[in-house]
Each structure stands twice: as structure tokens, then as C-alpha cells.
Amino acid sequence: MKYLVVFIAVVVALATGSPVPSDSQQCAACSPHARSLLSNLSQLMDKEGRAKHPHLFAGFNCTEQTTEMIPFTQTAVVCQPIAPANTSCVNQRNSTFSATECVRNIRDDLWYYNHILKSYIDGVQNAVQDLNLVLMATKTLMSCLQESCPRLSAERTLPEWDVWNGSPFDDRLSLCKALKGFHIRAITMNRALGYITSGDHRKLN
Ligand SMILES: *[C@@H]1O[C@H](CO)[C@@H](O)[C@H](O)[C@H]1NC(C)=O
Ligand SMILES: *[C@@H]1O[C@H](CO)[C@@H](O)[C@H](O)[C@H]1NC(C)=O
Ligand SMILES: *[C@@H]1O[C@H](CO)[C@@H](O)[C@H](O)[C@H]1NC(C)=O
Ligand SMILES: *[C@@H]1O[C@H](CO)[C@@H](O)[C@H](O)[C@H]1NC(C)=O
Numbered sequence: 001m002k003y004l005v006v007f008i009a010v011v012v013a014l015a016t017g018s019p020v021p022s023d024s025q026q027c028a029a030c031s032p033h034a035r036s037l038l039s040n041l042s043q044l045m046d047k048e049g050r051a052k053h054p055h056l057f058a059g060f061n062c063t064e065q066t067t068e069m070i071p072f073t074q075t076a077v078v079c080q081p082i083a084p085a086n087t088s089c090v091n092q093r094n095s096t097f098s099a100t101e102c103v104r105n106i107r108d109d110l111w112y113y114n115h116i117l118k119s120y121i122d123g124v125q126n127a128v129q130d131l132n133l134v135l136m137a138t139k140t141l142m143s144c145l146q147e148s149c150p151r152l153s154a155e156r157t158l159p160e161w162d163v164w165n166g167s168p169f170d171d172r173l174s175l176c177k178a179l180k181g182f183h184i185r186a187i188t189m190n191r192a193l194g195y196i197t198s199g200d201h202r203k204l205n
Contacts, residue, residue, distance in 0.1 A: 068177035
């Protein structure tokens with residue numbers, strides 16, 4: 001299989017050499033890119049989008065597949081806004097919110113999805129254009145976060161997330177499941193960046 005990619009644990013080196021802004025609200029600059037990513041993903045994963053690319057999801061119903069999330073990031077937990085003290089929110093976690101921790105997990109997610117999409121696209125003859133757009137939007141948001149957000153420059157070794165099985169059918173199935181996860185994650189990313197941008201987390205800390 002051409003795109004059977006073995007993900008070696010890779011050190012994400014993010015030393016950018018640019019001055020590190022001290023305010024997490026700098027991440028606000030990236031919100032439009034997060035929206036682009038989400039709308040590109042929606043375009044691909046919504047009903048019409050899937051109908052537009054019948055061969056990408058041929059042979060199975062993507063809607064009915066399980067959603068595969070990256071097992072190595074904690075974005076859903078660490079990016080959860082703090083609920084005001086006594087709402088009856090079941091998911092209420094502890095009372096600290098770290099914008100840095102949240103953005104770092106988002107950055108790691110994007111890093112994984114960038115690799116997944118790239119390895120898939122590199123392995124097929126002609127990938128659908130909408131998939132290329134999602135990849136581009138992923139890269140754009142990732143570089144924006146690296147450049148604009150404070151304290152992200154720590155190097156970090158990420159475990160491999162190997163989603164490809166070998167057969168083209170299985171790989172399309174894996175792609176469907178991973179994209180469903182990415183779609184959900186992109187919604188979380190947009191919410192989280194909105195929350196960080198609003199500065200509300202600081203009022204509560
Ligand atoms: C896929 O499954 C969903 C939910 O079960 C259903 O609503 C939809 O009609 C199915 N699509 C196709 C093309 O069979
Ligand atoms: C929530 O807080 C408000 C005001 O601080 C108080 O009046 C109310 O009783 C509290 N509710 C619960 C469920 O603790
Ligand atoms: C609160 O968050 C910190 C840091 O994320 C974590 O180490 C701790 O276990 C959490 N406590 C609870 C009760 O969830
Ligand atoms: C999709 O992503 C591209 C590249 O990042 C962006 O230029 C474009 O505006 C996005 N499309 C939509 C519908 O947001």
C-alpha cells in the first residue's frame with residue numbers, strides 16, 4: 001500500500017524565532033482560520049458534500065460509521081469553558097482553564113490531522129479537491145496558532161496514530177471515521193478560540 005505510512009514518533013519543533021506575545025488573546029487572529037477550517041470540513045462532510053464525492057465514501061454509509069477521535073489529545077476536556085460556579089452542568093470540571101494547555105492540544109490535533117490528510121492524499125491518484133481544501137485550512141490554522149499564540153513553543157513528542165490498514169476500502173472507511181472526528185473537533189476548536197478570545201476565562205480565574 002503506497003500510503004501505508006508508519007508514523008514515527010516525531011518531535012514537533014516549533015521554535016519559530018518570532019517574539020512570543022504574552023497575551024492569549026493574540027490567538028484571536030486565528031479565529032477566522034478556525035472558521036474556514038470548519039466550513040471546509042462541513043462542506044465535505046455534510047450530506048451534499050458526501051453526495052458530491054460519491055467515490056470517496058462508496059460502499060458504506062459514512063453517517064452510520066463510528067466517530068474516531070485522536071486518542072492522544074485532551075482537547076475536549078482541557079478546552080471546556082469553565083461553567084459559572086453553580087450551573088447544573090454535568091461535565092463541569094475543575095475551576096481552572098488554561099488557554100495555553102487548550103491551544104497546545106488544538107495544535108497537536110491539527111498536527112495529527114495534517115499528517116493523516118497529507119498521507120492519505122499523497123497515496124491516492126487524484127484526491128478530491130475538497131479534501132485538499134481541508135488540508136490547506138488545517139495547515140493555515142496550525143501555522144497561525146504557532147505564530148500568534150503565546151507559550152506554544154515547547155517541543156513535544158507525540159505518539160504515532162496509525163489509522164491506515166492497507167486496503168483502499170479500509171482506508172476510505174478510516175478516513176470517513178477520522179473526518180467525522182475532525183469535524184467535531186473543529187467545532188470544539190472554534191468554541192474554544194472564541195472563549196479564549198473573549199477573555200472570559202480570565203474573569204473567572
Ligand atoms: C445513511 O444513513 C443515514 C442514517 O442512518 C440515513 O439517514 C441516510 O439516508 C443513509 N444514506 C444513504 C445514502 O443510504
Ligand atoms: C446559584 O447561585 C445563586 C446566586 O449566587 C444562588 O441564589 C443559587 O441558590 C445558587 N444555586 C445553586 C443550585 O446552588
Ligand atoms: C484539575 O485540573 C488539573 C490540571 O488540569 C488536574 O491535574 C486535576 O486533576 C484536576 N482536578 C480535578 C478534580 O478534575
Ligand atoms: C477553505 O479553506 C481555504 C484555505 O484555507 C480558504 O481559503 C477558504 O475560504 C475555505 N472555504 C470556506 C468555504 O471557508
